[in-house]
Amino acid sequence: MVYTVFYYAGLVFTKIIVYIVSKIMGLKARFVGAKEVEEKPPAPPAWGWFESKSPLGYSEITWVGKATGLTVSLPQPPGANPVVQYYSGKPPARLYFTFREAASKEWFKEIEELAKSVEEGGKGGEGGG
Amino acid sequence: MLVEVILEADINCPLCSALEKIVKRICDDLNVPFTVKYATHRSVASYEETTSFHTFSREWVERHGLSEHRSVLGKIGKVLDMIQSAGLQTYPNLIVRWHDGVRPREIVIRGYDPREAREFTRNLATLLFYLKKR
Numbered sequence: 001m002v003y004t005v006f007y008y009a010g011l012v013f014t015k016i017i018v019y020i021v022s023k024i025m026g027l028k029a030r031f032v033g034a035k036e037v038e039e040k041p042p043a044p045p046a047w048g049w050f051e052s053k054s055p056l057g058y059s060e061i062t063w064v065g066k067a068t069g070l071t072v073s074l075p076q077p078p079g080a081n082p083v084v085q086y087y088s089g090k091p092p093a094r095l096y097f098t099f100r101e102a103a104s105k106e107w108f109k110e111i112e113e114l115a116k117s118v119e120e121g122g123k124g125g126e127g128g129g
Numbered sequence: 130m131l132v133e134v135i136l137e138a139d140i141n142c143p144l145c146s147a148l149e150k151i152v153k154r155i156c157d158d159l160n161v162p163f164t165v166k167y168a169t170h171r172s173v174a175s176y177e178e179t180t181s182f183h184t185f186s187r188e189w190v191e192r193h194g195l196s197e198h199r200s201v202l203g204k205i206g207k208v209l210d211m212i213q214s215a216g217l218q219t220y221p222n223l224i225v226r227w228h229d230g231v232r233p234r235e236i237v238i239r240g241y242d243p244r245e246a247r248e249f250t251r252n253l254a255t256l257l258f259y260l261k262k263r
Contacts, residue, residue: 092226092233096184102238103245107252111236 093118130227132260133162137222140167145221148241152223155254159261184239185212185219225253227260 047066052073054060063072095114101107134156138145149165156163184190187209190198223238236256241249 092235094235094237096237096239099238099240099242099249100245102252103242103249105248108256 130263132227135224136165138165139220142220144241148221159257
């Protein structure tokens with residue numbers, strides 16, 4: 001019984017003190033004015049996916065690991081790479097020869113003729129041989 | 130000029146290994162990069178573009194083939210379709226690739242016959258020497 005009285009008395013006393021202190025703090029903030037807290041810029045992320053550039057200057061996506069600092073660079077998908085875009089519509093000009101043609105004495109003449117026919121034909125693609 | 134030589138080969142192909150020795154010697158003499166690509170349909174890099182299939186498909190003949198090829202396409206069309214569906218490939222394919230400043234260019238030589246190896250060696254060495262010096 002006695003202890004319960006002490007308990008509730010202490011509780012009420014504590015609440016009163018907390019109320020008074022909070023009121024004083026509120027009045028202080030109201031009249032004195034709250035200090036403007038400068039917002040610090042968030043620290044750059046130390047791990048995750050980053051956009052980076054390869055030594056040749058092409059954009060890449062780099063993964064930096066959290067625990068081990070593992071770094072893996074992946075090239076951008078083909079659509080985003082200007083070099084791949086340039087070559088995607090232009091396959092290498094190919095000339096096909098059989099081994100017998102390649103072993104004959106007139107092979108170089110055939111190469112010249114086929115190369116001419118491919119260039120004049122304007123196909124810009126492969127030539128048959 | 131940037132020149133490289135690629136041999137598309139199969140591991141179990143004796144002609145491929147014979148051709149590899151010849152080409153490797155020429156490339157070593159002329160200081161030309163030489164690589165062997167095992168481009169079977171079971172290889173890891175099977176998604177890469179290979180020349181093994183090109184001339185044996187109906188689409189290729191219709192698009193790039195000579196007029197002589199197109200004229201006989203009606204007869205050999207079924208055979209070409211069978212080759213494509215069965216996944217048959219020809220080896221070896223020797224690819225001489227160079228870049229002339231505008232676009233990559235390639236010469237593909239299919240097959241190998243030991244009886245004409247001497248003439249072929251002379252021609253290939255001449256070609257690589259010319260491309261290297263150009």
